[in-house]
Amino acid sequence: MQQIGIYEQLITQLITRRLNRDRFYIGERALEPAEASMWLSRFLCHIFEYAISSIPAGENQVQQQVLLSNELLLWLKEKLNDDDFIEDNLLDCQGKILTALFEKENPIAADYKKYIDDIFPLTGLSQSELFSGSNAGLSLESEIKREILSSDKIYWLVSFIKWTGIRIFSKELEAFTRSGRELKVITTSYMGATDTKAVEFLASLPNTEVRLSYNTQRERLHAKSYLFLRETGFNTGYIGSSNLSHSALTNGLEW
Incomplete structure (x- = not known):
């Protein structure tokens, strides 16, 4: 040394x-x-x-x-x-990992294995992963869709929200909020980058709270975080440079 x-x-x-x-x-x-x-x-x-x-x-x-x-x-x-x-x-001698727990009496899917495969994040729930616009076969867009469908509460804090970005998740967010789960979003009008249509769509969803900061002189919010909370305790969070826009969530040079 x-x-x-x-x-x-x-x-x-x-x-x-x-x-x-x-x-x-x-x-x-x-x-x-x-x-x-x-x-x-x-x-x-x-x-x-x-x-x-x-x-x-x-x-x-x-x-x-x-x-x-x-x-x-x-x-x-x-x-x-x-x-x-x-x-x-003490570990089970077969060396297995618990991946899901759902009731059989009130099934939420006809095929549980397929359902879990569709909603389980490909990067898992207990390890870190670096995303960028060049992730081969794995995009932030596809992972966040799975995160939405498998979460119990969602908290987003983003600088700008574009309709092109929200539209990517519109079906998943509608299904999430209609099921009674909670969505909270904080964004800003800084630089006029946030689309009115995107905010109106979010505000129209049930069980959803949207806060928009107009104080652009003192609160130049530039954070980007996507938090997905689960009653199982396996929460996930995405911290990086991606706002809610199409390019940032798909092929943009983001981290």
């Missing part, structure tokens, strides 16, 4: 051995109790990922990885002396 600059990482014993305190000024600070669990769990996450991925590929690789994970949990149980911890967290 001899790259000059700033760092922010836990100091391991290996790093300690490599730090030349005679040659370099070493900036360091104490780990605060309030942040210790975050820092240590993030550090262990990388260690566990390496350990689990080191299990050789084969017919039973996933089962062996699950077994190792459960062994680590059992070890933690001994350290914590907490029986409830282990009962709640």
